[in-house]
Amino acid sequence: MAQELPKHRAREYETIFIVNPESTSDQLDQISGRLTEVISRLEGKLLRAENWGKRRLAFPVAKQTKGTYIYLHYLGYADMVHEVERNMRMIEPVIKYMTVKIEEDVNPEARPVHEEDISFAPLFEEEVAEDRGAKEHAPSKVEASSDEDQNEDEESSDDEDEEKASPKEDDSDEDEEKASPKEDDSDEAEDTDKD
Amino acid sequence: MSNIGKFDKRRGGGRRRRICRFCADQNVKVDYKDPQGLRYFISERGKIVPRRISGNCAKHQRQVCLAIKRARNIALMPFTAPK
Numbered sequence: 528m529a530q531e532l533p534k535h536r537a538r539e540y541e542t543i544f545i546v547n548p549e550s551t552s553d554q555l556d557q558i559s560g561r562l563t564e565v566i567s568r569l570e571g572k573l574l575r576a577e578n579w580g581k582r583r584l585a586f587p588v589a590k591q592t593k594g595t596y597i598y599l600h601y602l603g604y605a606d607m608v609h610e611v612e613r614n615m616r617m618i619e620p621v622i623k624y625m626t627v628k629i630e631e632d633v634n635p636e637a638r639p640v641h642e643e644d645i646s647f648a649p650l651f652e653e654e655v656a657e658d659r660g661a662k663e664h665a666p667s668k669v670e671a672s673s674d675e676d677q678n679e680d681e682e683s684s685d686d687e688d689e690e691k692a693s694p695k696e697d698d699s700d701e702d703e704e705k706a707s708p709k710e711d712d713s714d715e716a717e718d719t720d721k722d
Numbered sequence: 723m724s725n726i727g728k729f730d731k732r733r734g735g736g737r738r739r740r741i742c743r744f745c746a747d748q749n750v751k752v753d754y755k756d757p758q759g760l761r762y763f764i765s766e767r768g769k770i771v772p773r774r775i776s777g778n779c780a781k782h783q784r785q786v787c788l789a790i791k792r793a794r795n796i797a798l799m800p801f802t803a804p805k
Contacts, residue, residue, distance in 0.1 A: 543755070543796050585757075585800040594797070598755070625796040627754075 537572070537602040537635045544615055544624035545594035548581050555595065558618055559647040562599065565614050571603035572635055573645055580649040589622040597647070602635050742779040744786075752785040754792035757799050764790060768800040 546555060559576065566573050579596035588594065601607075608626050615621045744750055753759065763771050763778070763786050770790055773783045793799040 545797065582798075584797040585794070586797060588797055623797060625792070627792060 537604060537633045538607070538628060539602055539630040539633045539638075540600075540608060540626055540628055542599045542601075542608075542611060542624060542626045544597055544599075544621050545584070545588065546597060547589070547620040547622055548591060548593040548595055550595070550620040554620055555597075555647060558620065559597065561614060561618065562611060565611055566599075566601050566603065566607070569603060569607050569610055571601050571607050572638065572640055573599065573601045574638060574640060575600035575644040576647055578647050578649045591622060594622060595649075602633055602638060740777045742777060742782050744782040745779055752782060752789045754789040754796075755798070757793050760786065760790055760793060760799060764799065766803065768803040 546558060555578070563573055563576075575598070577598040579598060581593050581595050584592055584594050603611075608628075612624060612626060615624045744752060750759075763776055765771055770787055773780070776783070776786075778786060790799060794801050
């Protein structure tokens with residue numbers, strides 16, 4: 528048995544679960560109410576709840592290609608996840624769930640609850656949800672393009688690497704010009720093979 | 723040796739990204755909840771792209787790997803994809 532943490536040190540968890548897309552908003556309310564109740568009953572602290580709306584699943588789950596994602600972020604003690612997941616198994620419309628522990632040792636006092644963070648209303652309309660990640664990641668996409676610019680500068684370091692990597696081709700320059708395109712081809716062949 | 727450098731420069735031609743994008747920008751975090759951001763690190767078939775191609779450093783490749791596996795677990799990303 529895992530030793531129980533003293534009551535002033537909690538663990539921080541994230542749970543994402545997928546609800547059958549055909550379920551009504553009444554059912555959603557019921558589910559979220561039940562889980563909130565479970566969390567508060569076990570003296571946990573619900574920090575954030577989000578409804579990501581209906582999203583396309585990457586693969587079919589329970590014969591559904593779409594699902595309503597709900598995200599919970601909470602603090603809890605040793606028995607919390609077990610109880611939350613047990614409840615989710617009993618709730619029929621929940622087709623998939625996953626809990627991730629974010630932090631082991633948290634002082635619950637240091638994590639105030641903001642009421643406005645807890646909402647089970649859908650954040651995004653159907654399919655707009657797909658863009659959510661993109662929106663969030665917009666800065667990194669900018670980053671990516673600037674990355675490519677940088678890459679030109681990085682070439683020099685690239686060269687060094689490859690110099691080290693291919694000392695055996697060092698016979699003569701002409702040989703190399705012949706040999707390396709071949710090598711390139713085989714490289715790509717390898718890649719496609721793997722795919 | 724300098725010739726090799728030149729040659730490789732021509733051959734490499736920006737085909738491969740060699741800088742870890744997470745090291746380059748500390749603000750970008752690896753997050754399994756963000757499949758769009760992770761999509762770059764999987765192949766068309768849904769496989770995780772190796773470090774030598776993606777250019778990630780070891781530390782961030784581990785994080786990306788874990789994030790992709792988590793995302794797969796909750797159906798945000800595919801395990802495999804039909805061609």
